[in-house]
Amino acid sequence: xxxxxxxxxxxxxxKLRKLELQANDIRQDVLKMLTKAGSGHSxxxxxxxxxxTALYFHVLKxxxxxxxxxxxDRLFLSNGHIAPIRYATxxxxxxxxxxxxxxxxxxxxxxxxxxxxxLLPALENTSGPLGDGSSQSVGAAYVGKLQKSPWHVYCxxxxxxxxxxxxxxxxxxxxxxxxxxxxxxxxxxxxxxDGYTEDIMPLEPLHEKFAxxxxxxLEIDGHNIREFIDACDRSKATWNTPTVIIAHTIPGKGVSxxxxxxxxxxxxxxxxxxxxxxxxxxxxLGGKIQSEME
Amino acid sequence: MPLVKAAKLSSKVFHKDIPMLPTRNGFGDGLVIAxxxxxxxxxxxxxxxxxxxxxxxxxAFPDRFVQFGVSxxxxxxxxxxxxxxxxVPFIASYACFSPGRxxxxxxxxxxxxxxxxxxxxxxxxxxxxxxGATHQxxxxxxxxxxxxxxxxxxxxDAIETRKAVLAAVEHEGPVYIRFTREKTPVxxxxxxxxxxxxxxxxxxxxxxxxxxxxxxxxxxxxxxQTLEKGGISAKVISCPSVKPLxxxxxxxxxxxxxxxxxxxxxxxxxxxGGAVCELxxxxxxxxxxxxxLEDTFGQSGTPDELLEHYKLTAPWIVKAAKRAIKxxxxx
Numbered sequence: 001x002x003x004x005x006x007x008x009x010x011x012x013x014x015k016l017r018k019l020e021l022q023a024n025d026i027r028q029d030v031l032k033m034l035t036k037a038g039s040g041h042s043x044x045x046x047x048x049x050x051x052x053t054a055l056y057f058h059v060l061k062x063x064x065x066x067x068x069x070x071x072x073d074r075l076f077l078s079n080g081h082i083a084p085i086r087y088a089t090x091x092x093x094x095x096x097x098x099x100x101x102x103x104x105x106x107x108x109x110x111x112x113x114x115x116x117x118x119l120l121p122a123l124e125n126t127s128g129p130l131g132d133g134s135s136q137s138v139g140a141a142y143v144g145k146l147q148k149s150p151w152h153v154y155c156x157x158x159x160x161x162x163x164x165x166x167x168x169x170x171x172x173x174x175x176x177x178x179x180x181x182x183x184x185x186x187x188x189x190x191x192x193x194d195g196y197t198e199d200i201m202p203l204e205p206l207h208e209k210f211a212x213x214x215x216x217x218l219e220i221d222g223h224n225i226r227e228f229i230d231a232c233d234r235s236k237a238t239w240n241t242p243t244v245i246i247a248h249t250i251p252g253k254g255v256s257x258x259x260x261x262x263x264x265x266x267x268x269x270x271x272x273x274x275x276x277x278x279x280x281x282x283x284x285l286g287g288k289i290q291s292e293m294e
Numbered sequence: 295m296p297l298v299k300a301a302k303l304s305s306k307v308f309h310k311d312i313p314m315l316p317t318r319n320g321f322g323d324g325l326v327i328a329x330x331x332x333x334x335x336x337x338x339x340x341x342x343x344x345x346x347x348x349x350x351x352x353x354a355f356p357d358r359f360v361q362f363g364v365s366x367x368x369x370x371x372x373x374x375x376x377x378x379x380x381x382v383p384f385i386a387s388y389a390c391f392s393p394g395r396x397x398x399x400x401x402x403x404x405x406x407x408x409x410x411x412x413x414x415x416x417x418x419x420x421x422x423x424x425x426g427a428t429h430q431x432x433x434x435x436x437x438x439x440x441x442x443x444x445x446x447x448x449x450x451d452a453i454e455t456r457k458a459v460l461a462a463v464e465h466e467g468p469v470y471i472r473f474t475r476e477k478t479p480v481x482x483x484x485x486x487x488x489x490x491x492x493x494x495x496x497x498x499x500x501x502x503x504x505x506x507x508x509x510x511x512x513x514x515x516x517x518x519q520t521l522e523k524g525g526i527s528a529k530v531i532s533c534p535s536v537k538p539l540x541x542x543x544x545x546x547x548x549x550x551x552x553x554x555x556x557x558x559x560x561x562x563x564x565x566x567g568g569a570v571c572e573l574x575x576x577x578x579x580x581x582x583x584x585x586x587l588e589d590t591f592g593q594s595g596t597p598d599e600l601l602e603h604y605k606l607t608a609p610w611i612v613k614a615a616k617r618a619i620k621x622x623x624x625x
Contacts, residue, residue, distance in 0.1 A: 076375075117378075117407045125378065126407045129398055135368045136403060139375020139383075146357065166399070169368035 002064035002094025003057055011058065011229050019225050022092065023053040027254050028282050029088040029101055034268035035275045037105040040113065043251035043264045044158065045085035047189050047222070051247060052089040054225045055154065059232045064094040067122030073151050074140050076124050078133025079158035079187070080114035081266075086123075087111050095122060131164035133157065134184060138170045141182035141242070149181075152236060156185045160192030163201045168213070174242040175214025182242040183235040184215075187222065189251040191262040206246060215244045222247030254282050296498040296522070301532075302485040303496060308519060313480045317473035317509060318416055320452035322347030324459025325384060329355045332463055334382040338362060340369050345475075346386040346416045370396040370411065374403030377410040382463055389415030389431035389472060397437055404468040405443045412462045413438075413470045419508070419559035420592035420600040421476050430592035436564035438470040439537045445469040445490055446537040448507035448558070448566070451480045454534055457488040465490055474559070476597045478509035493540035495547075497530035502615045503547035505531045506557035507566050510585075510606060514557050517611035528615055536566050544570060545577050553618035554582045557611055559601075562586030581621035583614040 009015070027049045034040045056062070060073045077086055084104060091098045096110070103109035110119045114128030124140075127133045137155035144151055161167065174182055188206070190197050197203055210217045216238050220227040228247065235243035251265065252258025255278040258269075269275045297303060306312040328335045329351055336358045337351045343361070352359040362369045366387055373383040385392060393400050393413055404411040420430045438446050445465060449455040455473050462469040469490075487494055496511070497518045506514040511532045518528040529547055533540065548554055554574065556567035567584030574580060587604055601607050 125375075126402060129402045131367075132371045132374075132399055132402050135371030135399070136375035136378060138368070139372035139377075140379040141375075142360070142372070143376050143379035143381055166367040166371065169362075169365035170372060173362065173365065173368060173372060 004063045004065070005058070005061055006063070011226060015058070016226055019053050019057055022057060023049045024254070024282055026053055026085070026088045026092055028279055029091070029098070030084045031255070031269055031275060031278050033084050033088065033101050033104045035271055036102045037268060040084060040105060040268050041081045041266050042258055042268055043189065043191065044079065044082035044187060046255060046258065047249040047251045047253045048082055048085050048156065048187055049253065050223050050225050051156070051185065051228055052085050054228050056089045056093040058229055060154070061151070062122070067095065071151055074124050074137070074153045076133050076137035076140070076153065076155040077115060077127045078137070078155055079130060079161050080127030080133065082158070082187070083111070083113070083115045083127070086115060090122070096120070130158070130161035131166035134167055135170040137182060137184070138174050138179065141174070141179040142177060144181050145177070145179055152181050152183065154183045154185060156187065158192070159186055159188045159190065159197050159203060160200070162186070162203055171210070171213040171215070178214070178240055179242045180239050183232065184242065184244040186244060186246050187249055188246050189249045191251050191265055193265055195262050210244045214241055216241045217244050217246065219246045219248065222249035223253060256281060298495050298498055300487070301494050301496045302483050302487070304481050304483055307481050307515065314477035315452040315480050316475060316477050317449055317452050317455040318347045318475065320449065320455030321414055321416070321459060321471065321473055322350050324456035325351040326354055327456070328459055328463045329358065332382065334380060335463060336360060336376060336381050336383045338369055338373055338383050338385045340364055340366050340387040340392065342387055342416065346414065348386050366391045366395045367399050370399035370413070371403045373411045374407060374409045378407070382410045382412065384412040384414055386414040386416065388429060389418040389434045390429055393434055393438055393470065394431055400468070401441055405441045408443050408467055410466060411468050413468070415470060415472045417475045418472045419474055420587070420604055421474055421559060421597040423476070423597045423600065424594050426594040427591040432560045432587050432592065434470070434472060435536055435558065435560045435566060436568065439565070439569060443467055444537065445535070447490070447534055448472045448536055449534045450507065450509055450511040450532055451478060451482055453480055453482045453484060453486070454488055458534065461488065461490050472508070474509055479512045481512050481515065488534070491535050491538040491540055493531050493533040493535065493543045495529060495543070496532050497528065499527035499529035500550055501527045502553045502555060502619050503529045503531060503551040504555045504557060504611060504615060505533050505544060505547070505566070505570055507533050507536055508559050510557045510559055513606070513608045514611055516608035517615065520608060520612050521615055526615065526619065533566060536569055539569055539573055541573055544573060548574050548578045548580045552580050553622040554580055555585060555611060555614045555618050556582060557585040557606070559606055560586055562588055581618045581625070583618045585611055585614055
């Protein structure tokens with residue numbers, strides 16, 4: 001059954017538990033997809049599973065049966081290389097059959113290595129060249145504010161991509177125009193292809209940087225679904241600035257041999273033992289993937 | 295004079311008092327008409343309101359004018375975001391910065407996504423003059439023409455530029471319109487035909503076909519006049535739609551004349567000349583001489599000095615025509 005959200009329900013403990021289990025299921029699909037594809041990124045998709053689950057199953061107003069619904073919330077993606085988590089969550093929400101997930105990165109598949117707007121409904125944007133997605137989210141939010149549209153614009157972006165100058169052009173623009181209907185979500189996992197972000201090109205103090213650009217800045221534990229949902233609620237209640245949610249995440253979250261390990265940024269688990277060990281760990285955790293802060 | 299009546303050219307063609315206007319004025323005029331006709335039209339400017347002639351649109355439709363400052367990369371990508379939300383944004387800057395600086399954003403967000411982003415490249419060519427090479431964009435036709443889904447328009451005068459703006463709004467998808475700074479002859483009229491994918495024969499002839507775009511079309515007409523006095527019959531084809539090309543008109547001209555000259559105020563490689571060579575090479579190979587910058591950058595000078603130095607004016611077109619005819623005869 002497609003998961004339709006038109007009004008936002010309160011987050012009960014039971015719903016929270018359900019979301020955590022759902023994220024765990026989605027992680028397992030991500031690993032199977034990556035192993036079948038034989039290439040792609042592991043760390044980012046696993047690290048963002050809780051946030052994507054919370055978005056599609058609680059935060060966003062959307063209807064998988066009507067992906068072009070005018071009043072849907074818009075979820076842009078800027079770091080397109082984490083596409084597997086978006087695809088898996090969309091399939092779980094009912095946008096397309098889960099069986100299609102295993103076509104990732106194959107010839108003729110709608111699930112391109114980096115997501116393509118023209119191929120899959122409700123992607124909102126083509127994504128991959130870093131920084132372009134966040135700028136496009138700003139363009140949509142500008143029009144939404146101009147028209148006083150009821151929809152909200154979200155954009156997921158990585159921390160490594162913040163080194164792209166276009167990001168800060170778009171941030172200047174969003175701050176100038178007080179795009180209150182815009183929420184940027186940064187996957188602050190501290191790694192990028194060549195290593196740790198603070199070695200490659202230091203981003204800190206990131207909070208202060210965004211504050212100086214005119215954003216309301218919220219910092220959360222990206223594996224605490226309740227914290228994330230609360231931050232989204234706060235961003236929607238903010239009426240005079242855009243919001244950025246800096247979500248501190250663990251790259252490779254849920255698979256112990258991948259966690260915090262930059263070498264897993266851009267490769268899939270191997271067939272056989274590597275995949276099986278990861279899946280077993282997720283299965284036996286039985287949905288207990290929760291914030292270590294709790 | 296074998297001028298083509300159907301082209302409905304100005305009665306002042308070849309007169310010393312032909313009206314002169316910068317093509318960028320046609321851009322400004324076109325935007326205001328487009329803004330009146332279509333509420334989706336927006337104008338996004340990167341700190342060059344006056345010189346790109348977007349001021350009138352700003353006055354008429356302040357809600358739909360957006361100032362970016364010097365931010366050409368986000369200019370293109372944010373425009374695509376606006377297009378995704380149903381708008382028809384024109385992005386205006388100097389061609390050396392847009393599409394010069396933001397080519398990747400145009401490729402990904404406008405072309406790959408097939409979005410309604412219209413890119414206006416002002417101050418193209420060496421005729422920008424004293425600003426020098428950094429500000430004289432001569433590679434834009436090449437880098438835009440190679441992009442799938444992109445339409446490339448290089449109008450010849452202010453009237454044609456106005457028509458190009460309106461045609462760009464009607465066309466679903468990305469469009470690049472190139473225009474220039476200096477006053478140049480207004481040789482077309484409101485009644486002259488114009489369309490995406492259309493070339494116009496302005497002057498009949500059968501010894502050589504001169505295919506030109508931009509304000510240098512007028513130099514091609516002057517060259518045809520000179521050639522005619524020397525007993526050479528030159529066909530002049532105005533080709534503002536560099537992509538898509540009017541293939542049937544150009545192939546027919548090659549078949550009839552057997553020799554071709556291309557003329558553009560841009561690199562002679564990979565622009566209009568490149569497009570014509572690709573077309574004829576695959577369909578009807580004939581000798582082609584290309585007028586344009588020969589793998590070099592511009593420099594400071596007056597527009598007239600520079601057009602002359604880079605061999606872009608009528609006397610050089612005459613020489614190129616004679617070379618093309620000679621090569622045809624040697625075949």
